Amino acid sequence: MKAIEKAEGIGGMLTAFRKLARGRKKITFIGCPGWCNPFAELLGYVLRDAGKEMVFIPNLRKDMAAKVEMTDYGMQLGEKADPSSDTVVLLGGLAMPKMEVDVNGLKAMIEEITMGQPDPQILGACIGGVFVKAGWDKSIDFDYLIDADMEVVTYGFK
Secondary structure (H helix, E strand, C coil): CCCCCCCCHHHHHHHHHHHHHCCCCEEEEEECCCCCHHHHHHHHHCCCCCCCEEEEEECCCHHHCEEEEEECCEEEEEEECCCCCCEEEEEHHHHCHHHCCCHHHHHHHHHHHHCCCCCCEEEEEEECCHHHHCCHHHHCCCCEEEEECCCCCCCCCC
């Protein structure tokens, strides 16, 4: 694994994702509910006018795949959708130890989702190195991994 580009902040993460999504037809995000679906919606927002179909799968519940679509409120989950796609984006919440995701089950689901695609791509998007810390960089065949780091400062005024 080698760094190919560096950027800062949420904008940097979104720009990196938009670049990697170029030329892709359909994107299926897989992540844990609550933590990851807002990231799928945020990442999807930068592609809102790109004509790409996007889907979110909570955990390994392929039967619950839902469209990520533009609404009057921004990007939101919509009706059920077929998760088959040429691009799978794994979101970092999956790799958190408390989520207890079966990596082999995840790998099998990725194969199902991308079956028959001529050039499938697997992306990872996480914060704080969670995929590397969990060892998923060695067990998942990522094409690209976007790893953001955030410094959080809370200021008090009273």
